[in-house]
Amino acid sequence: MADSAIAAETKPWRSGTAEPFIRIQNISKIFGDFTAVDDVSLDIYKGELFCLLGGSGCGKSTLLRMLAGFETPTQGSITIDGQNVAGVPASERPTNMMFQSYALFPHMSVEKNVAYGLLREGVPKEQAMARTAEMLNLVKLGNFAKRKPHQLSGGQQQRVALARALIKQPKLLLLDEPLGALDKKLREETQFELIRIQESLGVTFIVVTHDQEEAMTLSTRIGVMNEGKIVQVGEPEEIYEHPNSRFVADFIGTVNLFQGRVDVVAPNEMRITGTEAGDLITKPIEGLSAKQTVSLALRPERISISREATSAANCIPGFVEEVAYLGNLSIYRVNIASGKTIKVTLSNLDIEGEPITWHEDVFLSWNAGSGVVLTT
């Protein structure tokens, strides 16, 4: 009881009754004969850090720009905190945006960049400067107030852009690839920094990214986009463990996909025949008909690799083609009889015994519940 109450408060999308903060209804955007965003509907709740994830050209940035007011939807409506924003120009929306290029004004100091929004709003200069100083401290740039943007490193510029976008205390902050221009190490640090700031200010964030790792780390929920449509919305775990399509399974992380036909459906297990790995045993899912074509998505870490055959529900022989040692784990590429290459990752838990290496004959095994059966 108490548990579900907390869940409803921190994960309002689970309750089903909570009022969404941002309501996107049947939004489409058509440029000439190209449909960038195709009938997207999405509810986002207050305080969320929502990621729009997809490859380039999937429409995620266009959707973000429609929220900011830079693009007018061809059809559909957007409601932010109960207000329909159709026809409201970007300058009057309760949103602010952090641009992928940061778009810092090159002729203004850091301080002036950050204060820009407040001064345009008519906040008295002294008050604006005090709030700017506060905001610069929040992003740990207090000592850089008088610098020009080009005198800052990429990571510092990113924080100026964030401070500038946050200073007007927008109801909704839109971030376009906020970490795209940073190197890997800085990106990882900044991810947690972003979460800290978001939580301390309680602003709703919508982040556009093509980096699935970034989306997994940052977000409360992820909306995966493909060809202008949202193909799945869910918490990171849900998206990873229960993808609803081959596209999502393949896009998020690494996956081995086997296509076959439904053969025998028993209460506790089901057989898929005719895959590239022979007949496979999985847990049954509802609504399947006999002979229907399905795919089994199997994450590399769910497969175990051994020299001897095991009694697991699925056990197939293979030949180690390649091994990549990454320190904390090893990635194996194993060829099976049909010629298909299967990716297997193995945690390097202990260093006892002789590890399996190149050109060894091995067995790959997994349980019936290890994979996800996909119909699309």
Add this chain to the structure above:
Amino acid sequence: MSLSDTQNGRTASLLRKMGFSGRGLVIAVPTLWLLVFFLIPFLVVLKISVAEPLIARPPYSPLFVEGPDGWSIKATLSNYAYLLEDSLYIKAYWSSIKIAFFSTILTLLVGYPMAYYIARSQEPKRSLLLLLIVLPFWTSFLLRVYAWIGILKANGTLNGLLISLGIINEPLIILQTDIAVYIGVVYTYLPFMILPLYANLVKLDGSLLEASADLGASPISTFFRITLPLSLPGIIAGSMLVFIPVIGEYVIPALLGGPDTLMIGKVLWTEFFNNRDWPVASAVAIAMLIAVVVPVMFLRMAQTKAEENA
């Protein structure tokens, strides 16, 4: 290939030993050009400006004179002193600078919106518009200025149009006034203002304008706070390209201006060809050069500063 490479390398090192290098050669050509066509003529004019006028051929005294004690230099600053004595020259300088200044501002006011519009339009429209801007260069400058006489004169095209539309009853007297000079200068020098402005504005990052709008600025506020300051290097470059040649402009005031349009180019012409006073004419030319160099140096400094900021 490797053989010819080594040969090339040998030739290059041989040339280097002789004091030639690729970089040196590239710089040598423009240096030579400036030396022959700018510095030497300048020195000749400088030399004449310190001579005395003679009724002879050439009509000035030589700089080096052979006397009983050998060669000596005979130079005088009296020509420069004369420029200060006769108020005509000072007036002409001021008038030239004033006309150049106001026509630069007028050209900027007309050229900026055009450059902005071209920079914001899409291809292929943009290329077409740029072509139209440089198209007048394909006809003789003199002819184009001459054509303005036909437009501006009392019974010309403009007055005819205005009278037939009933806007005015009496023809406007435009030709042979300063207004005609301004019209001619703005018309002639507009491309020199538009092209550098366009080159600057086309680089303007559209996301800066979006960021400004996103932060609550109106389009007008965005223009004055973002676009205009960032286009300052273009404004200065364009202004220099207009201001400098307009100071010394001769053809436009001679054809379109009136007898009381005082510009240093016309004064120079009169000294050389009517008064045949080469030393004073040369002094006028040198003084004008100095008068131009000073404001240009300030503009250059401002431009460097603006570029550092942008």
